[in-house]
Amino acid sequence: MxxxxxxxxxxxxxxxxxxxxxxxxxxxxxxxxxxxxxxxxxxxxxxxxxxxxxxxxxxxxxxxxxxxxxxxxxxxxxxxxxxxxxxxxxxxxxxxxxxxxxxxxxxxxxxxxxxxxxGRMGSSLAITEPSGGSDVANLKTNAKRDGNHFVLNGSKTFITGGMKSDYFVVGARTSDNGLKGISLFLVPADTPGFSRTAIERKMGWWASDTATLYFDDCRVPAENMLGEEGRGFMAIMNNFNMERLGMTAQVLGMSKHCLDESVAWAQERQTFGQPLIKHQVIRHKIADMSAKIDALEAYVNQICWQANEGEMPVAEIAKSKFLGTKTLEFCASEAMQILGGAGYLRGNSVERTYREVKVMAIGGGSEEIMRDLAVREMGL
Ligand SMILES: Cc1cc2nc3c(=O)[nH]c(=O)nc-3n(C[C@H](O)[C@H](O)[C@H](O)COP(=O)(O)OP(=O)(O)OC[C@H]3O[C@@H](n4cnc5c(N)ncnc54)[C@H](O)[C@@H]3O)c2cc1C
The missing domain is CATH 1.10.540.10 (Acyl-CoA dehydrogenase/oxidase, N-terminal domain)
Structure with missing residues (x-):
């Protein structure tokens, strides 16, 4: 398009x-x-x-x-x-x-x-905790002031790049005041009291390291607080917008990959004396994938235009993310079906893409949380 x-x-x-x-x-x-x-x-x-x-x-x-x-x-x-x-x-x-x-x-x-x-050094965002990732306002890692320092205690998990990153942006609780008690901190990986372990054997994203982080009396200078004390929740939410839009754009590309591979295979593969692409059922799968991809692409373009105009279309970003992951889920499944057994083999790019559907639907704000946010933005 x-x-x-x-x-x-x-x-x-x-x-x-x-x-x-x-x-x-x-x-x-x-x-x-x-x-x-x-x-x-x-x-x-x-x-x-x-x-x-x-x-x-x-x-x-x-x-x-x-x-x-x-x-x-x-x-x-x-x-x-x-x-x-x-x-x-x-x-x-x-x-x-x-x-x-x-x-x-x-x-x-x-x-x-x-x-x-x-790219010489790495940095990661550490929000999700073992007790949960969706309910950010309830995060438990705490940061207590001690003179010119804050002392962090707690744990983060599922942190992308966490084993290799040199710097972490960490959400921590500076008071019991719900979402108004959350602040952001910059924590270098060589800070005493910081440690990490790898999360192995994920469904997808095998080439990406994912870590659990531990803060054990981890002292950082007070100047490492990012933004105002108690304003971390809003900073996290604002930051999520660009992450989510990036994920939706990636999902658009993944869906296109599924379509590309389906078309190429369906043109080449012969069944019942003709190329797969000649069978109406397969043609309809291609049409459905293509239509959903076009709609998603138009949505991404619309949001990018708004963002470039200086708006932050929170509701549209949330809606596009779950629309995107549902599009990908559909396209990956149909592509796998069109490729048949060949698509099921390790090393096939459709198989790899299929394994990455769920991380896109869960990470950066799950489909359920995106729907909640979209409806909240409608004033309901
Ligand atoms: C590979 C990978 C990489 C990640 N990278 C990072 C990272 O770099 N940094 C980071 O901070 N986090 C990261 N995450 C964590 C990710 O953001 C969380 O997994 C996600 O926010 C969901 O949190 P949770 O897994 O704790 O699920 P939970 O919050 O426990 O939710 C479990 C399920 O219940 C649903 N649910 C929760 N509340 C409701 C509700 N009110 N109504 C209906 N359904 C609900 C959720 O949608 C989900 O399906 C990563 C996750 C993965 C898998």
């Missing part, structure tokens, strides 16, 4: 990412999944594409501008290349970098941002 918002710059950016993925990522995605990691030099190569630089000032190594269409195009291309696992391996940065730029001290920004934006 023609994108009415595409211009030369956006097309050039998308092409650059696509060429990079074709040459440097696609040939290795399966091996990296089996190895459980991507080489560190890939972090830097992906950083060099500018993927982490949107909205980050040039003095901190960023691009010095933001463009939601370009952000979305990058995520979509990773999804379309069936490289979600590699994208997750580097992606802790994308969801933790904005609070650092917005709220960290000048000294920290100069020290951290160029390293993280370039």
């Amino acid at each position: 023609q994108n009415p918002f595409e211009n030369e710059e956006r097309r050039a950016y998308r092409d650059t990412v696509r060429r990079f993925l074709e040459a440097e990522v696609k040939p290795h995605t399966d091996d990296w999944d089996e190895a459980g990691e991507i080489p560190w030099e890939m972090h830097e190569k992906i950083g060099a594409l500018g993927i982490f630089g949107f909205g980050i000032e040039e003095q901190y190594g960023g691009l010095g501008f933001d463009d939601c269409f370009m952000r979305a195009a990058g995520a979509e291309e990773f999804g379309r290349a069936a490289a979600g696992s590699a994208f997750a391996a580097v992606g802790g940065r994308s969801i933790s970098i904005a609070p650092i730029q917005l709220f960290a001290s000048e000294e920290w920004k100069q020290k951290i941002l160029p390293e993280v934006v370039s």
Whole structure:
């Protein structure tokens, strides 16, 4: 489908990412999944594409501008290349970098941002706890003031990039005042009292490290508080918007991948004396996938246009996320069906994409929580 918002710059950016993925990522995605990691030099190569630089000032190594269409195009291309696992391996940065730029001290920004934006170092966002991820207002990790320091105690889990990241943006409770008692902290991984263990054997995203983090009397200087005390919940919610939009764009790309693979296979595979694509049932599956993808793409474009105009369409982002993951669920299932046994084999990109459906439907705000948010935004 023609994108009415595409211009030369956006097309050039998308092409650059696509060429990079074709040459440097696609040939290795399966091996990296089996190895459980991507080489560190890939972090830097992906950083060099500018993927982490949107909205980050040039003095901190960023691009010095933001463009939601370009952000979305990058995520979509990773999804379309069936490289979600590699994208997750580097992606802790994308969801933790904005609070650092917005709220960290000048000294920290100069020290951290160029390293993280370039991919030389890693950063992660740590919100989810063993007791739950959906009910952010109820998080339990606490941060008690002690003179010029805060002392953190508690645990976070499911943290993307958590085993390798050098810096963490951590939500912690500074008072018992519900969602008004939550603050954000910057915690370097070498802080005494910080430790982590790997979560192994996930359903998907095998190339991405996921960790449980422990804070055991972990002392950070008071200046490591990101933003105002008690304003962390709002900062977390604002930060979620771009994470969710990025996930929806990635899901759009993953759905397109399923369609691409289905069409290619259906044209080649012969059954009952003719190519699969000639059977009406298969043609209808292709039509359904294509229609859902077009609708999702139009939605993503609409939201990107609004975001570029300075709006933050919270309800639309929430709705697009569950619409997107339902689209992906449908497309991955139909693609697997069209590929038949071949799609069920390890190493097939449709099989890998199928295994990544649920993390997109749960992570960054689950389908249920997105529906709740959408209805709340309707004033109901
Ligand atoms: C691979 C992976 C990577 C992740 N990376 C990160 C990361 O980098 N940083 C981070 O902070 N978190 C991360 N997460 C955590 C993720 O954000 C949470 O898993 C998610 O928010 C859901 O939280 P939960 O798993 O604790 O489920 P719960 O909150 O316990 O919910 C369980 C189920 O109940 C549903 N549910 C909950 N409340 C309601 C309700 N009121 N009504 C109806 N249904 C409800 C949920 O939708 C879910 O389906 C990651 C998760 C995974 C799997």
